Amino acid sequence: MTAPVAIEVHDLVKRYGGLVAVGGVSFTVCQGEIFGLLGPNGAGKTTTLEIMEGLRRADAGRVIVQGIDVLAHPRQARALMGVQLQEAGFFERLTVAETITAFGRFHRQSVPVPQLLSRLQLEEKARTLVENLSGGQRQRLSIALALVNDPQVVFLDEPTTGLDPQARRNLWDIIRSIREEGRTVILTTHYMDEAEELCDRVAIMDHGTITAIDTPVSLIQTYAPGAKVFVAPHRQEDEEQIGQQLRSLPGVAGVESNGNGEITLLTGQLEVTVGALIELGRNGEVHYRSMRIEASNLEDVFLKLTGRRLRE
Numbered sequence: 001m002t003a004p005v006a007i008e009v010h011d012l013v014k015r016y017g018g019l020v021a022v023g024g025v026s027f028t029v030c031q032g033e034i035f036g037l038l039g040p041n042g043a044g045k046t047t048t049l050e051i052m053e054g055l056r057r058a059d060a061g062r063v064i065v066q067g068i069d070v071l072a073h074p075r076q077a078r079a080l081m082g083v084q085l086q087e088a089g090f091f092e093r094l095t096v097a098e099t100i101t102a103f104g105r106f107h108r109q110s111v112p113v114p115q116l117l118s119r120l121q122l123e124e125k126a127r128t129l130v131e132n133l134s135g136g137q138r139q140r141l142s143i144a145l146a147l148v149n150d151p152q153v154v155f156l157d158e159p160t161t162g163l164d165p166q167a168r169r170n171l172w173d174i175i176r177s178i179r180e181e182g183r184t185v186i187l188t189t190h191y192m193d194e195a196e197e198l199c200d201r202v203a204i205m206d207h208g209t210i211t212a213i214d215t216p217v218s219l220i221q222t223y224a225p226g227a228k229v230f231v232a233p234h235r236q237e238d239e240e241q242i243g244q245q246l247r248s249l250p251g252v253a254g255v256e257s258n259g260n261g262e263i264t265l266l267t268g269q270l271e272v273t274v275g276a277l278i279e280l281g282r283n284g285e286v287h288y289r290s291m292r293i294e295a296s297n298l299e300d301v302f303l304k305l306t307g308r309r310l311r312e
């Protein structure tokens, strides 16, 4: 972490009655990075974000954005922030351009509408009613609104949920370009591929606490090093017996069934394990129909840290 600190979060706590939605969360975000909060539904991501944005009161803790205490000076802090809410409420009967203009009026300074339309690839939709936008266009509009006050720090709550793969990639490019302008981006997601591809650093969040924070590569190296080899036996009934045989291959740290007729080998020494596996096949000791290899990912990290999958 060489860049200056943009955001400091100290020991945030938020309870709803007996439920601890956020149970003592601390982290820092550097200027010009894309920082992700990754976790399943109900992990406390939105609650954390909205406290940082000054939209919800914390029961305890402090948030400092660009040196300003958000709880003590919410107006001053909010002038530095751009906010995209998880549930964006639009006026459906306004056009895209009218919506941006209307939101710009809430701020002391605002970016010219044509600039935002072009920035978010919405020029052709300027006169379209919001109710007639596609899901991806709505998301782009909500990001335009988050940029309307030319903020230093941009908060995006699940920016790509519900979008098709192409629209997601398009939004990722837009979010990267926000970083290229020197702004700091903090986003939430429950997509591990989004966190892995887009975020410079990721905080893994579960049940209101952060269990690990690092770059995606370091998280994987620390918590789920190695790779997975999926082996499909010729005959389903051989699965258990072959699983036993494969357990003793060199480098294998674990053997699981993935429920799709494949045996999953976890290995820290991919070349050695696969070499031995091929040798077994060549000798005719094991017959398998297919073999495929996948590098570990943040899903494996989450599984290791929490004992559960991100999406169950």
Ligand SMILES: Nc1ncnc2c1ncn2[C@@H]1O[C@H](COP(=O)(O)OP(=O)(O)OP(=O)(O)O)[C@@H](O)[C@H]1O
Binding pocket: 016, 019, 021, 039, 040, 041, 042, 043, 044, 045, 046, 047, 048, 086, 190
């Ligand atoms: N206003 C509220 N009143 C009571 N409980 C709430 C309120 N807002 C959130 N919660 C609860 O707090 C917990 C965390 O919710 P939060 O919305 O922060 O999760 P999240 O990680 O953003 O989930 P999702 O991925 O579904 O958006 C959940 O159990 C939720 O039901």
Ligand SMILES: [Mg+2]
Binding pocket: 045, 046, 047, 086, 157, 188
């Ligand atoms: Mg949420």
